[in-house]
Amino acid sequence: MTMLIFFIIxxxxxxxxxxxxxxxxxxxxxxxxxxxxxxNGELRNDSSQFKPLKDEPPIDFGCYDFIIIGAGSTGTILxxxxxxxxxxxxxxxxxxxxxxxxxDVPFVIGLSxxxxxxxxxxxxxxxxxxxxxxxxxxIVPRGQGVGGTTLINDQIYVRGHPHDFDRWESLGNPxxxxxxxxxxxxxxxxxxxxxxQAVVDWPYHNTSGLLYVxxxxxxxxxxxxxxxxxxxxxxxxxxxxxxxxxxxxxxPACIRNGKKVDDGTAFILPILSRGNLKVQNxxxxxxxxxxxxxxxxxxxxxxxxxxxxxxxxxxxxxxxxVSGGSINTPQILMLSGVGxxxxxxxxxxxxxxxxxVGKTLRDHPAFYGLLxxxxxxEPIQPFEEYVRxxxxxxxxxxxxxxxxxxxxxxxxxxSVENYPDLEILYGSGNCTSAxxxxxxxxxxxxxxxxxxxxxxxxxxxxxxxxxxxKSVGSVKLKTNDPYDFPLIDFNxxxxxxxxxxxxxxxxxxxxxxxVQHMQAVNATLGVKKLPACExxxxxxxxxxxxxxxxxxxxxxxxxxxCPMGPDPKKYVVNHEFKVHGVHRLRVADAxxxxxxxxxxxNAPCVMLGEKLAIILKKQYL
Ligand SMILES: Cc1cc2nc3c(=O)[nH]c(=O)nc-3n(C[C@H](O)[C@H](O)[C@H](O)COP(=O)(O)OP(=O)(O)OC[C@H]3O[C@@H](n4cnc5c(N)ncnc54)[C@H](O)[C@@H]3O)c2cc1C
Ligand SMILES: *[C@@H]1O[C@H](CO)[C@@H](O)[C@H](O)[C@H]1NC(C)=O
Ligand SMILES: *[C@@H]1O[C@H](CO)[C@@H](O)[C@H](O)[C@H]1NC(C)=O
Ligand SMILES: *[C@@H]1O[C@H](CO)[C@@H](O)[C@H](O)[C@H]1NC(C)=O
Ligand SMILES: *[C@@H]1O[C@H](CO)[C@@H](O)[C@H](O)[C@H]1NC(C)=O
Ligand SMILES: *[C@@H]1O[C@H](CO)[C@@H](O)[C@H](O)[C@H]1NC(C)=O
Ligand SMILES: *[C@@H]1O[C@H](CO)[C@@H](O)[C@H](O)[C@H]1NC(C)=O
Ligand SMILES: *[C@@H]1O[C@H](CO)[C@@H](O)[C@H](O)[C@H]1NC(C)=O
Ligand SMILES: *[C@@H]1O[C@H](CO)[C@@H](O)[C@H](O)[C@H]1NC(C)=O
Ligand SMILES: *[C@@H]1O[C@H](CO)[C@@H](O)[C@H](O)[C@H]1NC(C)=O
Ligand SMILES: CC(=O)N[C@H]1CO[C@H](CO)[C@@H](O)[C@@H]1O
Numbered sequence: 001m002t003m004l005i006f007f008i009i010x011x012x013x014x015x016x017x018x019x020x021x022x023x024x025x026x027x028x029x030x031x032x033x034x035x036x037x038x039x040n041g042e043l044r045n046d047s048s049q050f051k052p053l054k055d056e057p058p059i060d061f062g063c064y065d066f067i068i069i070g071a072g073s074t075g076t077i078l079x080x081x082x083x084x085x086x087x088x089x090x091x092x093x094x095x096x097x098x099x100x101x102x103x104d105v106p107f108v109i110g111l112s113x114x115x116x117x118x119x120x121x122x123x124x125x126x127x128x129x130x131x132x133x134x135x136x137x138x139i140v141p142r143g144q145g146v147g148g149t150t151l152i153n154d155q156i157y158v159r160g161h162p163h164d165f166d167r168w169e170s171l172g173n174p175x176x177x178x179x180x181x182x183x184x185x186x187x188x189x190x191x192x193x194x195x196x197q198a199v200v201d202w203p204y205h206n207t208s209g210l211l212y213v214x215x216x217x218x219x220x221x222x223x224x225x226x227x228x229x230x231x232x233x234x235x236x237x238x239x240x241x242x243x244x245x246x247x248x249x250x251x252p253a254c255i256r257n258g259k260k261v262d263d264g265t266a267f268i269l270p271i272l273s274r275g276n277l278k279v280q281n282x283x284x285x286x287x288x289x290x291x292x293x294x295x296x297x298x299x300x301x302x303x304x305x306x307x308x309x310x311x312x313x314x315x316x317x318x319x320x321x322v323s324g325g326s327i328n329t330p331q332i333l334m335l336s337g338v339g340x341x342x343x344x345x346x347x348x349x350x351x352x353x354x355x356x357v358g359k360t361l362r363d364h365p366a367f368y369g370l371l372x373x374x375x376x377x378e379p380i381q382p383f384e385e386y387v388r389x390x391x392x393x394x395x396x397x398x399x400x401x402x403x404x405x406x407x408x409x410x411x412x413x414x415s416v417e418n419y420p421d422l423e424i425l426y427g428s429g430n431c432t433s434a435x436x437x438x439x440x441x442x443x444x445x446x447x448x449x450x451x452x453x454x455x456x457x458x459x460x461x462x463x464x465x466x467x468x469x470k471s472v473g474s475v476k477l478k479t480n481d482p483y484d485f486p487l488i489d490f491n492x493x494x495x496x497x498x499x500x501x502x503x504x505x506x507x508x509x510x511x512x513x514x515v516q517h518m519q520a521v522n523a524t525l526g527v528k529k530l531p532a533c534e535x536x537x538x539x540x541x542x543x544x545x546x547x548x549x550x551x552x553x554x555x556x557x558x559x560x561x562c563p564m565g566p567d568p569k570k571y572v573v574n575h576e577f578k579v580h581g582v583h584r585l586r587v588a589d590a591x592x593x594x595x596x597x598x599x600x601x602n603a604p605c606v607m608l609g610e611k612l613a614i615i616l617k618k619q620y621l
Contacts, residue, residue, distance in 0.1 A: 019391040027101070028387045034102045034115075039435060041114030043122065043139070047483045050095075050284040050306045058304055058313040064091040064278070066616070067303055067316040068323055069285045069332065072148020073605035074589040074612075075323035076267040077188065080210075081613030083277035085621065091314055092268075093280045093305055096145030099269075103151045104259045105390065106400035107429070110439045112152040113141040121327060122441070124489050129365065132446035132532060132550035139441050140488050141556055142327055146281060147264030149325060150602055153556070154400040155253040155260055157213045158240045159185050160597035160604055163419045171594050172566035173575035175611075178243075184610045185603065189213060195250050197227075201242035211606060212261045216250040216404045217394070222376035222460055222521045223250075223404055226426055229517035230407060240408060245598065246420050248407035251400075254602070258390060258398030263606065283307040286482035288320055288336040290352050290582060298352055300585035306482075318620055319584045321577075321612070326558040326591040330358035330475045331486040333562065333572075338582060347480045353581045355572050358475035358561050362596050363490055363554035364423075366465040367504045368440060369450050369547050370511050371431055373526035374518070378429055378457040402429035402461075408598065411506040413499050414468065420598050421468045422507050428460035445531045446550060454526045464507025465555050467598045470495035475561050490554060501548050508544055557601050559593035577612050588612045 066082055068075045071094035079092040096117060102108065103117060112118065121140040123130060130138040143149035162178035169176040182204070191205040195215040219227075227237070230248045238247025254261050268279060287304045302315035322329050333339055337352035340359060344351045378396070389395025396402075404427060408420035432454045437447040473491035478484045515523045529538045533546035565571030568580035571594070577586040588608050590601045597604055 019388060024384060024388045024391060027391060028384045030101065031105065031108075031387060032383065035108060035111055038108070038111035038114045039438075043114065043118070044120030046485055047095075047284055051309065051483050052306055052311050053309045056311065058311040061280075061305075061312040061314040063315045063317060065089045065316070065318040065620075066091070066321060067314055067319075068092045068321045069288075069303065070094060070148065070322070070324040070328065070589065071146045071264060071268060071279065071281075072143065072323060072325055072589060073150055073263050073602050074609040075321075076147065076263040077210075077606050077609035078321065078323065078588060078613055079277060079279070080267040080271055081610060082616060083271065083274050085617065086276055087621070088276060090277045091280060092277065093283050093285055093303065093314075094146050095282070095284045096143070096151075097281055098146050099151055099262050099264050103145075103147070103262060104265075105397055106155065106253075106255060106258070106260050107397040107402070109152060109154055109401045110435065113139060113439070117143055117145050117151045119144050119327075119485075121485060121488055124487055126490065128494050128549055129490070129552040132443055132530065133441040133553070134443055137441060138490070138553040139439075140327065140558070142325060145264065146268050146279065147262035150254070150260075150262040151264070153602065154403055155255055155262075155602070156400070156403070156406070156600045157252045157254055157603050158406070158599035159607070160599035161245050161419055162243050163416055164595075164597040164599070168564070168594055171564075173564055173594070175575055181607055181611070184607050184614075188606050188610055197237060198250050198252070199237045199239045201239040201244065204239070204242045211254060211266050211603075212256040213252055214255055215252050216399065219250070220376065222374055222428060223426070225518040225520045225523065226405060226460070226514065228520070229514035232517050233513070235407075238408070240406060240599075244418070245408045246410060246418060248405060251403050251406055253400055255398065255400070257393035258395070259393075260400070263602070280305070280307065283312075284482070285324070285332060286311075286335065288322070288332060288585065289313070290336060290338070290585070298582045300582060316584065319586060319616065322585070322587045323589045323609075325589050326361065326561045327475055327486060327488060329587055329589055329591045330561040331477065333357045333579075333587070334477050335480065335482050338579065343476060347477050349480050353579075355568060355580060356570060357572055360560045360563055361473040361475050361488070361490060361558055362469050362471075362560040363473075364465050364467060364557045364596055365469060365471070365500050365504065365552050366463050366555040367508065367548060367552050368463060369527060369551040370462045370464065370508060371450060371454050371459060371526045372461065372515055372523050373454055373459045374521040374523045375458065376521045380457055396429045399429050402427040402431065404428060409510065411503055413503055413506070421466070422503055422510075423465040423467055423598075424507055424511060425463040425465065426460060427463070430456040431459040431461045432456050440553060449528045449530045450551060453528050459526055462511040463555070464504050464511060466500045466503045467596060469596045470497070470499045501545060501552075504548050504552060505541070505544055555600075557590075557596070559590045559596055559601060562587045562591040563594040564592045565594055576615050577608075586612065
């Protein structure tokens, strides 16, 4: 008994002292400083920071078995698994640097797009969406660094529905059914059920992989009211990572004790000492070297890259794998002569292989105009207290972008049973701030109508998101200069039958019907009329369609620019990630998704890396 009391006291003392005042003060200064820098940061316009100072022949960087371009969601796990084999010599080339104390903080994600960890892309001016944004351009955040886009993302862990993968296989991709990929998802996952409200369907999970997953850990009257509104309509708490995905629940995310576990932290930092893995950071790959052998076959033999403003060349004995993500991968391929013949000729690039690279860009259109005011007030404290809580693993700074809950539903536009086509995210913890204007490139009048009317700690937002997007956009080259950005056109809400916008409208109606059931927190729609939609009756159907065009951007889940399938006229890689018609060259990242999934891309990208490692080990060991 005495021992027990002693133990409890010791623990209490330990808890109180585990984060010292000095540490809190230091971290507060650091974080406030970084946040201020980000608030004043500008998006880059190009990659000229890599441009070589002199026009000299490249320096020889040596020979490797595998060269992986890009240390993102897919490249990091792939490099980890391949370098488990001592016989494989692996070079992982990454444009950016390493994660830091700032990228660990979930709450500041919105700001991180104005740091060096974001490439800096915007869409070309849009015709049907992004209309409420300056110059009709939406921002397209893409991560740069060891961890890729997980350095600047929300870390939500949702794999997708079984039907997504069964469809993927049915396009002519053997080995891609749900039954095939489920064990691969499970291999990487470390699920931690830290919230009793979370339904975890255990046969679909693992607790001991490398990728940590936990739930938004608590609840509050407002979030409870949101759950209850959906329950009153006959839905239940659901595991969004099981086949019974439809329903709602607390947000599952790759977070450990309140800190982001980006894919660099999960898969690369622990293995930096492996002698057979070279991680070459701050290096931009400018070209894949593709040669013709005696038989006239195309073979990838290495890459040129630029580091410290000098050009290098590295050779691959076995394979070059492009994991640059859905925007950069098509750019690198096209710069190397692999892409649509006509487009490459326009840019005076020698065509080596005519393939539909960049022709099918898809994303999850998301509506950012549903802000609700309530009488529940988020606890307000001095910033230093938030930091103390964060360092102890809880509190508002541990919540990614304020997101706390999510739900999946099927609208009348989806005919497959139990197959969700609509996601609605729930967020609070300061649903509005002056910074939002910059974060989304909003026009003043858009910000004034949608965000300014709300009181930050007394509101929440919902983001209705289309899962099975019909609109198709593109990634093209602006020029043949590797230091220029590519042209990104989502062509949002452009599908013939306008199903994408109609699905968002279903989401808006659903969200508003829940608001009516949230009397416990006196919830009411908090937005004012958008001047751009002046001619329509406020909140009429026509009004909402106008608003959809104004503030629909997307969830930043670009996929499909090098889709997987058998026919080289329609697809870029085959079911084993091989680029059609080019030997020893593969693409593995979100660009190979043949369609959007009913989930968030990080978990599927990690699965792709695991799957390719299995394929390569089988072939080369
Ligand atoms: C704001 C935001 C929030 C998001 N939230 C979520 C979420 O909650 N859950 C989720 O699952 N997904 C989320 N996503 C999407 C998800 O993070 C990405 O879809 C996923 O990380 C993509 O993985 P990838 O392997 O395709 O590419 P990336 O992770 O983008 O990796 C590509 C890597 O290649 C590098 N690279 C590119 N070109 C070159 C070159 N020429 N030379 C050298 N290196 C190069 C890049 O710097 C980068 O590190 C979010 C994205 C954003 C922007
Ligand atoms: C990008 O270009 C704009 C307009 O030319 C310029 O105002 C801005 O400073 C540039 N940003 C950077 C980071 O170079
Ligand atoms: C990161 O934060 C931790 C926790 O406060 C601190 O111990 C560490 O020194 C910080 N690292 C750097 C590089 O500042
Ligand atoms: C769980 O993860 C561990 C570690 O990766 C792995 O050995 C095990 O096979 C996984 N279990 C399942 C059921 O996938
Ligand atoms: C990343 O690159 C920089 C040089 O650009 C180098 O100083 C640093 O050591 C590299 N980091 C690691 C962990 O290799
Ligand atoms: C890329 O490397 C090849 C092979 O060494 C070399 O011939 C070519 O000049 C390099 N390109 C650039 C732009 O340095
Ligand atoms: C970068 O290049 C400069 C010369 O241009 C050289 O002085 C410096 O040592 C190089 N730095 C690294 C980390 O290679
Ligand atoms: C939320 O907004 C209030 C101001 O309304 C501010 O005092 C508080 O610090 C903010 N919370 C966070 C976590 O930034
Ligand atoms: C509910 O909110 C409305 C306006 O949003 C306000 O007029 C009303 O007084 C509130 N009622 C309660 C009980 O808080
Ligand atoms: C919020 O409003 C509801 C009525 O809609 C009321 O019952 C509740 O007491 C109010 N809560 C607070 C904290 O004011
Ligand atoms: C909401 C919105 O802007 N929808 C438009 C999507 O694009 C189609 C045609 O491409 C238009 O008819 C819709 O008005």
